[in-house]
Amino acid sequence: MQDGQHGGALDLMRAAFPSAPEPWIDLSTGINPWSYPFRDIPDAAYRHLPVRDAYDSCRSAMAKALRAPAESLLLAPGSELLIRLLPKVINPRRVAILTPMYGDHVEAWRRARCDIIETEDPLGLADQVDAVVVCNPNNPDGRRFAPDSLLRTAERLACLGGWLIVDEAYADLDPSLSLAPHGGKDGLIVLRSFGKFYGLAGVRLGALLAPEALRSEMQHLLGVWPVSGPALHIGKQACRDEAWQREMRSRLADARVRLDRILHAAGLKVVGGTDLFRLVETENATRLWEHLAHHGIYVRRFDWSDRLVRIGLPETDAAETRLSAGLTP
């Protein structure tokens, strides 16, 4: 099973557990199960190359939703691509990376042959490295960094030409954490993901906020039409819908409380997470993962821990009930 790296491989799970009951319940990702109900993608969005205006209006809608300076923001087909292209745009020698964290960052910098320090205190190493990478709130443990201390870190790094890179893939859940309003500041790179909070990961839309020179380098790599017409259309609609965003935040918070209740009732210890996923500690992560898989429930395990499992939000009452039942020994 190649599921240790990322979640979302439901086709592989089906093949590995052919006698599990259908439909599978996929709790392996931290993606909102109640996706934004976008309307009316015009034919032209598929047919024509996206015009400048389509790009600009998606960008300014997203910037407004993030309370970011619009000109500091660049759109991309998913933040994954940005994570992987960053080492082609900046060249730090030593990189301090928060651990545990979403694994793509370490992999990208390792492939770029940087010296990597994986640490629980990357901000504390700001004076000793050329780049610091954190995720805020962090995936998978939900750890939160105060914007003030991040800003101070960015300032210190900027003095010597270094960078603070903040992956805010889950910051829509708590905008007060976000450095997006400081987008464009020296030494600060913020990555945003559209698909997680809006529940539209297949659309492939993400953003980079950074100073002009870096943004321009990245834009040259990505080209004139990096994002699909449908993604620009959907992104604009969703980012403008503040009522939906507000209601969704509280709906996710409620669902998270219910999920915690289910996990506690099953005797599991929740050790972290966000309103889109919970990190659970258990005696034997593989045993729990396998047990749930036999019940047609797909959760995320990690290749770096025997004791942790990440569990996303069930979409329906029925899914909550099945999870409860599946967790009962």
Place this chain on the structure above:
Amino acid sequence: MQDGQHGGALDLMRAAFPSAPEPWIDLSTGINPWSYPFRDIPDAAYRHLPVRDAYDSCRSAMAKALRAPAESLLLAPGSELLIRLLPKVINPRRVAILTPMYGDHVEAWRRARCDIIETEDPLGLADQVDAVVVCNPNNPDGRRFAPDSLLRTAERLACLGGWLIVDEAYADLDPSLSLAPHGGKDGLIVLRSFGKFYGLAGVRLGALLAPEALRSEMQHLLGVWPVSGPALHIGKQACRDEAWQREMRSRLADARVRLDRILHAAGLKVVGGTDLFRLVETENATRLWEHLAHHGIYVRRFDWSDRLVRIGLPETDAAETRLSAGLTP
């Protein structure tokens, strides 16, 4: 007007010629005006991260349509991104590039600080350079290279670790030109575009065919989910529909004959092109471009020529009539 670089900037044209009659007729791109009528994009394609199976079935459908070995092919969100990432994956010192040609190639290699030789005979320089770049059939003049001589060039380049890069953005029009069946061969990189022939440029789908080591490097840059769920769904459908492809080839050939008739009747000289666009020579390209713009007709001019204009296929009889009328002095 920033239209010298690429076509497709209809919003800018509207702003520059506010009194032109609506609707505008956009003939500035070489994109099929009769787009593939895809059906039923499932909700899941937008909502979930594309599963491996969705990627694989789009890839094998495209490989089959191209008569290419499936494992030699890698999907990307448009060939533009591949053009721009290639210099991050291979490092030629000297690059011979066909001229005239689609300008993104020169720009990408120039940004990578390669020594560039722009030449009408790039194949003849194979022994003196590390990479040769051609477009087949070529954009904008429609020049065609015989597959045999391209293959020999790739072989010669491969001997010294060099590369032949063939951009086949318009090769769907004449599959006999394509090197896709040789995908994976040493020294050969083939780029394919989905949006042009299928008339779905907004979808952002393209492909790279190359030997395993290069493909794997590129895959690491692009990540696990480079292409959107809707693009994979549409790409699979369209690539499997051989009847549509056959009929479309003959429909485009007919439309091209009608377009040539219109151009000839207006006293214009067609000096090249493909079944998706014609290259026209005229005394003063800017004057013709501006004249047509005042009639609400958008054609492509070039920053490297005062005498050439590229004109795409009108979608309807009415558009053909308006083009005829617009061209009458």
